[in-house]
Each structure stands twice: as structure tokens, then as C-alpha cells.
Amino acid sequence: MSVLVVGTVAFDAIETPFGKTDKIIGGSGTYIALTASYFTKSVNLVGVVGEDFLQSDIANFQQHGINTKGLQVKEGEKSFFWAGRYHNDLNTRDTLATDLNVLADFDPIIPEAYQDCKYLMLGNLTPEVQQTVLNRLNQRPELVMLDTMNFWMNEPFLPSLKEVIKQVDVLSINDEEARMLSGEYSLVKAAKSILAMGPTYLIIKKGEHGALLFNNDQIFFAPALPLEEVFDPTGAGDTFAGGFLGHLAQTQDHSFNNMKRAVIYGSAMASFCVEKFGPERLMNLSADTLEERVQEFVDLVQFEIDYA
């Protein structure tokens, strides 16, 4: 089933304890769309890049079956650029550069051909842009998921973030952001508070410590796969979101049991993402490789209890 992905398409320069990259493709829209393309062949991307963006990267989207009609290319302008350096624990990082460039006045134009999308993924962007996308759709998609970050939880952005959060089905944020948005330290209390703000489902991403899915009084937890080496965590959260929404779009089943599976698929895709720099590991995964990885999650957490 068709998915509309709105997010940043950008250049990143990444330093980790294991090495550094020149400008490579990045951005929330990139990770989400690439990942979702493994689950459904109707992924439609809305974003903006500058004239410095590579035709080969656009061709790569298309080779993954991603519709790039909604990817605006601004002549005479430069693509959004982020540079960051991860600390030794890979859980914290310093931002070295954030050049908004084309993102500064991004107007998310929805091509007519995207109007019938049933699933909408609003990747991390200003809440205003996320709201504009919702406003420009002729009818509300069957399921709307939104990812955001701590930066928008400050003034003057917080009111518009809260307004758009009200309108979504699934909100995904990390543990620090959940605490910031709710003012609660306990994630269980934070989740109750955030679900009362509007979303039906809340995903709290805990990085190497896994992810929690909340809905009313139901909670599901999936660990991150214990890896020998996390090479580069950039994009792991967006990759998770792409796998989660991709699985829902593929199966069109919005039950809590199927959302559990979606969390596992999202976690499996994220476990690939961190194995190489940027989205490199997401470029060419076979169905068998994905299935094996999901089986590793089954082996990692499944147990049987016989009540004596």
C-alpha cells in the first residue's frame, strides 16, 4: 500500500571512533524512504535538495522503487548539510555544522499523484512543515506517523509541535525527548502523559537499549540487537521508523499484535543501519538477509513458560 514520506534529504559528514566520511547522502527522508522500500513498492518521497545533489543519489532512490516526483531540486542553492562527531560511547555526539540551505524556506509541495497515499510518515522537520503537509492532503491517510526531535520541544516551536502531534496516530521519539516533552522521568508516566496529548500509539526509542511501543495500557518492548560493533548510529531512528511504517503498509493490519511485529522489523532494519557509515548498509539487502536478522530477534527474546 502506498506510503508518503516527507523528510530531509541531505548531505552528512560523519566522524565516529572508527573513521570519518566526506559528504554522504543522509537526512530523515532518505533513511525512511530507503527502508520502507524493502516493504512496499509504492514509496513516494517529498523533500528538497540543492543543485549540488547527485543525480546518482536520485537514481538510487528510483532504483529502490521510490517515486522522486516530490523531491524538489533548487537551482542555484545548496542541499541541507549536517556534520557531527560521535563520542567513544557512540551514544552522544557533537554537532559540528548545520547548514539549513534549501531547508530554510522548504515548501512541501505534494504532487497530485501522491494524494491517494494511505500511509504518511512525517520525518523530522519543523512542525510547521509537518502541519502544512497534513493540510495539503485532500483526505487524511489511514495512518499518520510522526518523528521529531528535542530541538522542536523548545520555544517558539513547542506549541506548533503539540498541535501537529494531536493529529497523528503514531509518534516516535527517543527517551530523552519523551522525558522533555512530558516533564516525567519515568518512561511509563511519560508515555501516559504523551498519549494524552493526542497520538494513539507512542514509540520511545532507546538506542542501544531498544524501543518501547505504548497504546493505552499495552506495552511492547523490543531490544536492539547486541552487536559486536556499532559503527555509525546516524539514521538508526529514521530507519526504525521506515521499517515500522513499511511493515504496516505492507500488511495493512493496524492491530497491536501486528504493530509488535512492525517494531521488530523496524529494529531489524535499524540493526543493519548502524553496521556501516550512513545509509550504506540499507542500499542492497536481500529478503533472506532480512529474514535471518528477524530470526535473530526471535532467538534473542523468545522463551516459553510452563506454569507448573
Add this chain to the structure above:
Amino acid sequence: MSVLVVGTVAFDAIETPFGKTDKIIGGSGTYIALTASYFTKSVNLVGVVGEDFLQSDIANFQQHGINTKGLQVKEGEKSFFWAGRYHNDLNTRDTLATDLNVLADFDPIIPEAYQDCKYLMLGNLTPEVQQTVLNRLNQRPELVMLDTMNFWMNEPFLPSLKEVIKQVDVLSINDEEARMLSGEYSLVKAAKSILAMGPTYLIIKKGEHGALLFNNDQIFFAPALPLEEVFDPTGAGDTFAGGFLGHLAQTQDHSFNNMKRAVIYGSAMASFCVEKFGPERLMNLSADTLEERVQEFVDLVQFEIDYA
């Protein structure tokens, strides 16, 4: 099946963001023995207390079916005392006082009636005392589990810790300690390194982030139960160990599948422990309450994947 528990039996004074206690009963041996008593009715305790220890606390052990013949009471001396204050996140704490008292020259005497114990749990103590216990047993128990802490991973204790670790079946430590003992940041690499030191199974406790069980190339993960409020984390790791070993002693099944269940029972018991100060919540749990808690773990992590 009979379990021998060796550990500290002590007084703790605890401060958390939610309140503070006077001197209450604590110590690794206390948490382990109380918890194991829910799984097997033959728990035998070895430890030492001073004349300040309360008869009512000893009676309480006995009411849980715990044999206290091996609990030495030193006239004219004081019990081991620890005082600590937890920070707001409850993950870090300051030690305010450590008075070794009777623990300074603890000689672990094994009553003859304990000699046939099939399961041995060496709670956190000096590696020398742990080694002495092993030396004093006429025959090696069927399964030996050891818990220790970062303090013993420094000179001059490290060589004797490594020597005793060689001889155990199951080692349980936390994530920080696993990194310290192995010199590896990645827990997967740390586990490989530590398993090469001798133990067949390694449990890495991650506090609120759950616990990992390693054996050769097998890994099992269990989350901590997401709680609205963690009231006092004191003793949670020992409680986990008591539930883990208790389940193995109850079932006498040392397969990896049964160890997975043991991790779940340990995690369930630990989730009770943190709900009140000290071991209070472990004093009177019904079988139904425990079964319901285990079911919460099932609901939290179980999922079904159908490969299309």
C-alpha cells in the same frame, strides 16, 4: 533441590528521591536467600552478623524456610553497615558509609548439614571468601553461580577474583563491570572475553535496561519491566540472582532454554524488589502475584512472526 547461599547479611541506610530509611536489613545474602526461598524450600544461608542484629530478622529468614545454622552471630561486634544516597535518576548513587565490622575477618564456616547442597550461590564478597567456600565443600555442587562487583576488579583483588571466576558455571555482573573486567566497550565482545576466562554462562545486568545471558554463541535478552516508579534499586541485582538460581534449583534443568526462563523469573523478582525500600516487597509475595508478574513479561516481549 538444596541451595547454599553465601553473602553479606547487613544493615543498610538508604536515601532515594522518595524518602530515607533508618537501618534496615540488607546485604547480598539477604536478598538472594529471601528470593530463592520462593522457588525451593531448601535454602541454606552462610553469613555473619553482629550482636546488634535483630532476632526478628533471623526469625523472618526461618519463616521463609531458610536454614540459618550457617549465619554466625558475633557477640560484642557490630553487623556490616552500608549507607548510600541515590541520585534523581536512581541509576547512580553515592556511598555515605561502609562499616565492615564483622565482615572484616569473616571466616565462612560451612555447617556439615550444608555439605550436600547441589546449588551454590556466591554472593558479592571478597574473592578470597568466595574461594574459601569452594575449598571447604567436600564435593563441587552441580552448579556454581558467582556475583561480584567493580571493587574487586582492582588491585590487589583482581588476581584472586580471576582465579575464582575460573571455577564457576555462571557469573553475574553489571554492564559497567563487564566492560571493566574485559577492557571491551561492546558487551558482545566483553562477553566473549569473559567467557574465555572460565565461566560457561555470563549474565550481564543492565539495571532498568534489562539483562543479557551469554553462552558460547547464544544470547538471550530480557528487559526490566517498565515501572511507573522505581522506588529503591538496592538489592535488585541480588534479587535477580536469587530468582535465577532459585528457578534452576527448582527445575534442575540446566538447558539454555530453561536458563532463559530463569532470567525471566530473576527479572520478575527484581521488578518486585525495586517497588519498595530494601527487601520489604520480597517478604510476602503470593504464587499468584509472581505468576501475574511473569505474564507481564510474556506480554511485554512476545510476538509472532509469520514469514509470508
